[in-house]
Amino acid sequence: MAQDHAALTSKPNDVTPVSVPAGIDLRINGEQFHHSGDPAMPLLWYLRDVLQLDGTKYGGEHGEDGADLVLVNGKAASAIGLPMSKLDGKQVTTVEGMADAKGGLHPLQQAFIDEDAIGCGYCTPGWLIASMDLLNRIKDPGDNDIDTLPNLCRCGCQTRVRRAVKRAAAVMKQGTKA
Amino acid sequence: MSGTLKLSRRRFLQVLAGTAGALIVGIRSTRAATTPVPPDMLGDALYDLGVYVRVDADGTVLIGSRDPETGTGVSTALARIIADEMDADWQRVRVVPLGLGVADDNGKPRWLYGQQAGGTGNSIPRAWRDLRSAGALARWLLIRAAVPLLGVPPEQLRTEQGSVIAPDGRRLGYGQLASAAAKIALPSGPVPLKTPDRYSLIGKPAGDAEARAIVTGQTAYTLDQHFGDTLAAVLAHCPWPDGQLTGLDSSAALAIKGVVKVIELKPDPRLPLGETVIAPAVAVIAENTWLALQGRLALKLEWKPGASGGESSAALEQQTTALLNSDAAPTTRVRDDGDIDKAKRKAARRVEATYYQPWLAHATSEPMNCLVRLDKTSATLYVPTQSPQQAWTVVQRLTGLAPDQIDIRVPRVGGGYGRRLDHDYVAEAVLLAKEVDKPLRLFWTRDEDLTHDYYRSGCVHKFSATIDAKRHVLAWDQRVASASALAGRGVPVDHLWSSEVSVNQFPAGFVPNYRSDWLGLSSSLPRGPHRGMPHLTNAFAVGSFIDEIAHALKEDPLATHLRLIGEPRLIPQQGGGAVDTARLANVLKLATDRISWKDWLHSVNGLGLACWYMDGAYVAHAIEVSMKGERLTIERAVCAVDVGRVINPTGLEGQVAGATLDALSSALNLAITVKDGKVQQSSWKEYPLASMAQLPRTVEVITVPGEGDPAGASFLAMPTAAPALANAVFRVSAVRVRRLPLMKELLRLL
Numbered sequence: 001m002a003q004d005h006a007a008l009t010s011k012p013n014d015v016t017p018v019s020v021p022a023g024i025d026l027r028i029n030g031e032q033f034h035h036s037g038d039p040a041m042p043l044l045w046y047l048r049d050v051l052q053l054d055g056t057k058y059g060g061e062h063g064e065d066g067a068d069l070v071l072v073n074g075k076a077a078s079a080i081g082l083p084m085s086k087l088d089g090k091q092v093t094t095v096e097g098m099a100d101a102k103g104g105l106h107p108l109q110q111a112f113i114d115e116d117a118i119g120c121g122y123c124t125p126g127w128l129i130a131s132m133d134l135l136n137r138i139k140d141p142g143d144n145d146i147d148t149l150p151n152l153c154r155c156g157c158q159t160r161v162r163r164a165v166k167r168a169a170a171v172m173k174q175g176t177k178a
Numbered sequence: 179m180s181g182t183l184k185l186s187r188r189r190f191l192q193v194l195a196g197t198a199g200a201l202i203v204g205i206r207s208t209r210a211a212t213t214p215v216p217p218d219m220l221g222d223a224l225y226d227l228g229v230y231v232r233v234d235a236d237g238t239v240l241i242g243s244r245d246p247e248t249g250t251g252v253s254t255a256l257a258r259i260i261a262d263e264m265d266a267d268w269q270r271v272r273v274v275p276l277g278l279g280v281a282d283d284n285g286k287p288r289w290l291y292g293q294q295a296g297g298t299g300n301s302i303p304r305a306w307r308d309l310r311s312a313g314a315l316a317r318w319l320l321i322r323a324a325v326p327l328l329g330v331p332p333e334q335l336r337t338e339q340g341s342v343i344a345p346d347g348r349r350l351g352y353g354q355l356a357s358a359a360a361k362i363a364l365p366s367g368p369v370p371l372k373t374p375d376r377y378s379l380i381g382k383p384a385g386d387a388e389a390r391a392i393v394t395g396q397t398a399y400t401l402d403q404h405f406g407d408t409l410a411a412v413l414a415h416c417p418w419p420d421g422q423l424t425g426l427d428s429s430a431a432l433a434i435k436g437v438v439k440v441i442e443l444k445p446d447p448r449l450p451l452g453e454t455v456i457a458p459a460v461a462v463i464a465e466n467t468w469l470a471l472q473g474r475l476a477l478k479l480e481w482k483p484g485a486s487g488g489e490s491s492a493a494l495e496q497q498t499t500a501l502l503n504s505d506a507a508p509t510t511r512v513r514d515d516g517d518i519d520k521a522k523r524k525a526a527r528r529v530e531a532t533y534y535q536p537w538l539a540h541a542t543s544e545p546m547n548c549l550v551r552l553d554k555t556s557a558t559l560y561v562p563t564q565s566p567q568q569a570w571t572v573v574q575r576l577t578g579l580a581p582d583q584i585d586i587r588v589p590r591v592g593g594g595y596g597r598r599l600d601h602d603y604v605a606e607a608v609l610l611a612k613e614v615d616k617p618l619r620l621f622w623t624r625d626e627d628l629t630h631d632y633y634r635s636g637c638v639h640k641f642s643a644t645i646d647a648k649r650h651v652l653a654w655d656q657r658v659a660s661a662s663a664l665a666g667r668g669v670p671v672d673h674l675w676s677s678e679v680s681v682n683q684f685p686a687g688f689v690p691n692y693r694s695d696w697l698g699l700s701s702s703l704p705r706g707p708h709r710g711m712p713h714l715t716n717a718f719a720v721g722s723f724i725d726e727i728a729h730a731l732k733e734d735p736l737a738t739h740l741r742l743i744g745e746p747r748l749i750p751q752q753g754g755g756a757v758d759t760a761r762l763a764n765v766l767k768l769a770t771d772r773i774s775w776k777d778w779l780h781s782v783n784g785l786g787l788a789c790w791y792m793d794g795a796y797v798a799h800a801i802e803v804s805m806k807g808e809r810l811t812i813e814r815a816v817c818a819v820d821v822g823r824v825i826n827p828t829g830l831e832g833q834v835a836g837a838t839l840d841a842l843s844s845a846l847n848l849a850i851t852v853k854d855g856k857v858q859q860s861s862w863k864e865y866p867l868a869s870m871a872q873l874p875r876t877v878e879v880i881t882v883p884g885e886g887d888p889a890g891a892s893f894l895a896m897p898t899a900a901p902a903l904a905n906a907v908f909r910v911s912a913v914r915v916r917r918l919p920l921m922k923e924l925l926r927l928l
Contacts, residue, residue, distance in 0.1 A: 042468065057592075059543065065543070095395035118832075
């Protein structure tokens, strides 16, 4: 496999190298990675096949189901529709990167547990990422805002996800006041 | 030291001592009997050992869950049944999915844990009958281990939250006792089970035991499991299940660096559906998924249709309608109570209607996939299956290995709905793995998953009801036409009806003259088990039709229902059991009270109701909708259920809400259609599960407290959602939707 995982410290930011080896540098959940393989490879397969970071799921070829959502520079994006070539210099967050470094859960993760907003759980990472994107944009989302979540779920977790998003929003609001 | 206690005729509970002072109650396979299992290998050992309960010296309790977890909450519920019986501290319990428990019984398989099946609605009833004894035995042993340490006879000791407690309050944790408990001689007979007043976990709410792992992305489904250096395989199936490959040029695919092989697969016509390849296919095997997908894109394929090439949904429906309107004898007269023809002649009033329901796909979130490692003496598979035993059968046939050389592991499954009771994808994975010398992952893309399924057949229900002068239904005549899910599966013709209609379904037994005919259709599209079958289709038609009777009688549909249900009594069911009419009326009353049904005629919005029963459980929905122009909004959805004893209220509420939304999603939007023998839906855009905005914002769940043995609930709440919705739509729009999917038909009729 041509891709390798470069250590964070091996790329000083203040020096522009004279000849850059072909490849893509990106940060995933705060860690630096270097991809020198096929630039057309979608991020989803890079995450799953190369890094074995399997929290981001395959749902379909066109990403309409939202199981493959990740945050790119803080905004939700479909990992299967995103070739590695577009990710140079970008910051990617997957569900594995939602908790803090000490393993403390993000309020959304805790709210999904508290509201039991889980069916088979396969689509749950996608819902979490979409909800995080929503809360990044709208601090106190109403029902109409929550209606815009793009994810599909056959187990029918939508009503519980709705409660979880509201609960997380309330917790986060309190957190910023304190 | 170890011992054995009889659990059932062929299975035994056993007790082992782990090397680091652990107590293990479970069932041993032959391999474990000869191999000491180091506790630090527990993750792997569980697959060998099949423990139900393991108490470690540090007080951790591991509980093995034998049934596949497809999202029905069964792993949590089964673990809580065992944990309650042994008085474990739930905070210290970890639930571990068990693989298939199989031993070699002179070349034949012996199933170590009995039936292992998920999503079939009977995991909890089965566990209630046998798994409690594993917990009871562990508790019995731990108490006896405490006797010499506390100096108190066993009768005076009690247990609570992972401790044995003496009358004076001294307590010993289970972890401290595990090692000694493993050396206690087993009781001579079965250990008594707890009485319900002593339950500490059963009936109390608990979230999914795996929730933390799921929300942090740590739960590994089959698609997330890895063997080192694994090849990826993707498939292009023939658009026609009975078609054939007439041209294959794989040179461009093989020219891609990293593409390893291109292999042709064919169904074995001697085998039943679901045990062989689903349709002719070409597989591309490559070093990773992305390369395999590019290889598939580079294939040049020519397919030729078989007889199915002439099939279309429109033509099939024309034939069906013609058949139903003719005097053709039914394939099976399922039930014939009283004298329907005589009763029809006495008609004060007759109501007739015909309902059309489409074909459906399973559309599991996690697509079909399988991870296989094969060598001459073993096969190790990760399989997202609802029936590990059926998967074993398929693997054994293709590999010829001995029963216990096949290791089937079942991680959490990304949705089942009946699709994973078939194992075509396992056959494909094993056939491909035999052609390479590395482990292999088979992966179906979404287009393959939607266009190659064992679909739920579409169906047409034609009803005629005869009403007497006192508004009682005197005669109920129904003719149902569908293509049986059991055809092609070795089931005799006179039993094909049983997947399509239930002999005991509402209102059979409630009306004096009742006839149920089933007319079999033939189709080349494969069919198979589907969530809620046969209740889902029948409840939509029956629930809509009773509402139409109410309309014809110009009365409140609740009154029509309650008259039809009648006095509190037990109605015997063919094949055993009885329907309790009081429980049925009760769920209906609870749901309608909650939604303020008495305002139904005056409400600006539309209210609809429906009720149903199955397998000892009762359900009713009441739904409120509004319409602004062509925009339909489901304002409220209330569901009342009576399942007897509730193991986990949180789990039950989740199942009821989830099943309601799933049923609404199907009823609103979904249909599989066929043209020139090809399935026309190949993406979520064409098979659009309901979006968040289309679904109700809450599902209000009402649970009747019960004390009878628990009934399964995984799809209980599905059947009544669609008829309650259609009835509410009628009330708000005066448009009667007799054809699903509802949105398409409503917009056509408006």
